[in-house]
Amino acid sequence: MAEDQQLDLVEISPNADPPVCKIMDFGKFRYEQQKKEKEAKKKQHTVELKEVRFRPHTDTHDFDFKVKHAKKFLTDGDKVRAYVQFRGRDIIYKDHGMELLARFIQELADYAKIDQEPKMEGRRMTTILSPNKK
Numbered sequence: 001m002a003e004d005q006q007l008d009l010v011e012i013s014p015n016a017d018p019p020v021c022k023i024m025d026f027g028k029f030r031y032e033q034q035k036k037e038k039e040a041k042k043k044q045h046t047v048e049l050k051e052v053r054f055r056p057h058t059d060t061h062d063f064d065f066k067v068k069h070a071k072k073f074l075t076d077g078d079k080v081r082a083y084v085q086f087r088g089r090d091i092i093y094k095d096h097g098m099e100l101l102a103r104f105i106q107e108l109a110d111y112a113k114i115d116q117e118p119k120m121e122g123r124r125m126t127t128i129l130s131p132n133k134k
Contacts, residue, residue: 048078049128053085054100056093063100067107074111074131083126097125105129 001023002009008026011019050073052066070080082104084097101118105127112129119126 045077050078050080052080052082052104054082054097054104055085055087056090056096056100058100063103067104070104070108070129071111074108074129077131079115079131080108080112080129081126082129083124086123086125091123094120094125101125101127 005023007023008029009021010024010026010029011021013020050070052070054063054066058066070082073080082101084100086093086097098118105114105118108129110132112131114127115130116126116128
């Protein structure tokens, strides 16, 4: 029948019982499949990892400003890595860094859950937060 109409016999669903086939132009079928895949890819959201950097003596205004940015990142669906960078003699203020990250986590408790607890990695104290499900 397909040859009579000068079209192709296209297998739509090979796993069905019996397999589903259609008589159509294969080039047109392939084009529409590519269009569907492209549209699905366009709607996909990739999760990025955004970073927020602090120092051990970050002041309250700077802290609030960075928390506001982190809230925006989390509501957009991205993960947030917050870290306290210790330079030079700042390394003796590890307790300030831990308090800062604990306060950061407390501020974002409504928006995020903790993926990685605060821990030291060299001269950085790092934590990772991921957004709550909507």
